[in-house]
Amino acid sequence: MSTFVQVLLNGTGRGAIYALLALGFVVIYKSTEVINFAHGSLALFGGYIVFALKPTLGWLGAAVCGVLAAAALAVLIERVLLARAKLASQDSLAILTIGVDILILTEITRRLGTASAPFLGDPYQDVRLRFLGATIEGPELFALLTAIVLIGGFFVAFRFSTWGLTMRAQSENKEAAALMGIRSWRVTASAWALGGALAAIAILFIATLPVAGGAGLTAAHTIAFAAFPAAILGGLTSPGGAVVGGLVVGLAESSASQYIDNDFAKVAVYLVMLVVLVARPSGLFGKVEQVRV
Amino acid sequence: MLKIENVSVRYGRAVQALHDVSFDVADGEVVAVLGSNGAGKSTLLRAISATLALHRGTVTSGSVTLDGTRLDTLDPAAIVRRRLMQVPEGRQVFGRMTVEENLRVGGLAAEPKRRAAAKARVHELFPVLADRSAQPAGLLSGGEQQMLAIGRALMCDPVVLLLDEPSLGLAPQLIQRIGRIVTEINAGGTAVVLVEQNASMALQVSHRAVVLEVGRLALAGSSAELAASEDVQRLYLGGHADDAHETDAPARPRRILSAWKG
Numbered sequence A: 001m002s003t004f005v006q007v008l009l010n011g012t013g014r015g016a017i018y019a020l021l022a023l024g025f026v027v028i029y030k031s032t033e034v035i036n037f038a039h040g041s042l043a044l045f046g047g048y049i050v051f052a053l054k055p056t057l058g059w060l061g062a063a064v065c066g067v068l069a070a071a072a073l074a075v076l077i078e079r080v081l082l083a084r085a086k087l088a089s090q091d092s093l094a095i096l097t098i099g100v101d102i103l104i105l106t107e108i109t110r111r112l113g114t115a116s117a118p119f120l121g122d123p124y125q126d127v128r129l130r131f132l133g134a135t136i137e138g139p140e141l142f143a144l145l146t147a148i149v150l151i152g153g154f155f156v157a158f159r160f161s162t163w164g165l166t167m168r169a170q171s172e173n174k175e176a177a178a179l180m181g182i183r184s185w186r187v188t189a190s191a192w193a194l195g196g197a198l199a200a201i202a203i204l205f206i207a208t209l210p211v212a213g214g215a216g217l218t219a220a221h222t223i224a225f226a227a228f229p230a231a232i233l234g235g236l237t238s239p240g241g242a243v244v245g246g247l248v249v250g251l252a253e254s255s256a257s258q259y260i261d262n263d264f265a266k267v268a269v270y271l272v273m274l275v276v277l278v279a280r281p282s283g284l285f286g287k288v289e290q291v292r293v
Numbered sequence B: 001m002l003k004i005e006n007v008s009v010r011y012g013r014a015v016q017a018l019h020d021v022s023f024d025v026a027d028g029e030v031v032a033v034l035g036s037n038g039a040g041k042s043t044l045l046r047a048i049s050a051t052l053a054l055h056r057g058t059v060t061s062g063s064v065t066l067d068g069t070r071l072d073t074l075d076p077a078a079i080v081r082r083r084l085m086q087v088p089e090g091r092q093v094f095g096r097m098t099v100e101e102n103l104r105v106g107g108l109a110a111e112p113k114r115r116a117a118a119k120a121r122v123h124e125l126f127p128v129l130a131d132r133s134a135q136p137a138g139l140l141s142g143g144e145q146q147m148l149a150i151g152r153a154l155m156c157d158p159v160v161l162l163l164d165e166p167s168l169g170l171a172p173q174l175i176q177r178i179g180r181i182v183t184e185i186n187a188g189g190t191a192v193v194l195v196e197q198n199a200s201m202a203l204q205v206s207h208r209a210v211v212l213e214v215g216r217l218a219l220a221g222s223s224a225e226l227a228a229s230e231d232v233q234r235l236y237l238g239g240h241a242d243d244a245h246e247t248d249a250p251a252r253p254r255r256i257l258s259a260w261k262g
Ligand SMILES: Nc1ncnc2c1ncn2[C@@H]1O[C@H](COP(=O)(O)OP(=O)(O)OP(=O)(O)O)[C@@H](O)[C@H]1O
Pocket: B011, B012, B015, B016, B017, B035, B036, B037, B038, B039, B040, B041, B042, B043, B044, B055, B056, B057, B089, B197
């Protein structure tokens, strides 16, 4: 029983992290229809900034700077690379983001070197909560709480605020949105900024011992990659689907590592994705394209 | 006030969709734009609203001005802020959003303190939108969607309203109703550019009309003049004024304009 509860707790904690990543990914996809393969690098970049600034600014100051920096980098990628290549297809833009990803990953890996495996998670490193005979570690606990607050806030804003209205209008019909005076670049930039910020928030929890194991920040990019199956599971265009997808991925991973083994856990995520896609090609919450003629 | 001067438009390299089109729309006037499929009517409205880029088109020469301000150098949002609104071809309501949310989007560019009054007016013009306010717009009927599309544009209290084939696909009674609505909107002081294939309705509600033929301005004049002219009779009204519904138009395969007697 307590093992099962432990699996659930770990899965939900990790799932919360994936949900943050996948939500940002989906928001970016909804606004630009570009699959942002650089999402893991955005996270890593934020984490690197936190790591670099922590000695001078302390954890909180560095975390704020890291999140802002990742948001800024996301906007920069969109403005400088994607917005300029206006006539390129969405697919070639996605390939462009692979290039960006490799660039950022290589540079940060070079800067980090191989000597140490930096961790970020000071304030909650030693927090532990016992629950029905199981333990939830600080990073996972805080990830869960943060995700609940941020994702809840996102859905309220998406549904009711003017920003949410413009986001939804633009993702549904670009031309009609433009004809209503919505400035598409603002919507797009805000979506990328949000995606970058959520990725950097996720990494605050990833680059910790319980989540990343011994590799710390260095492993973060690989771990963040699980946001793709999470988002795809959810149907790519559905924010709610991204959150559910994140949880599914987290739970698949934690149960596979508990009941099978650690290496299989990494694969399990993708297996679940394949099974879901075979059963429902447009994802759990994806809308089947309906074209009215 | 709205002045279109020598506008030429191209899509990509090959398609020249408009050649040297010029006409004016005076304050508070209704101008009908007639023409068969592919004549360039929607292209003309896109050139005015600066949405050509979304269709990979560009204005290659000429200018569009509203009260002396060049519009062709502005982006669509800036044009909307000058209260020139377009209701695009095919309604294009936000189907996944509610009727209420569609109207909210329409009012985004309006001054906040004017929004309540604009909404009251829209609900007065289209009571059905008040009844259906919580319903997803995609579930409305075609006619209701057209009313929503027009209502959404009116949320900005436009000085100029561009309508692209509002009667398309609607039943005769509804077409007549759209005609009355255009007159009503115009009575509030809004100038209207009414693109229509339904020439008889358009000529009834407009003061002046222009006819586009394969990207060129072929005819222009007062609506009464055009309604009486032989060419328009034959090509767009399907016969002679008195017995339009009885006489078949001469077979000319390129013209497929519908005639409607309201
Ligand atoms: N995106 C585009 N790319 C290339 N050519 C286009 C594009 N849009 C329109 N055209 C061409 O430009 C010409 C004018 O098209 P437009 O849509 O303006 O006609 P229209 O008068 O609105 O026709 P309809 O009554 O069918 O709506 C047509 O020959 C059309 O094929």
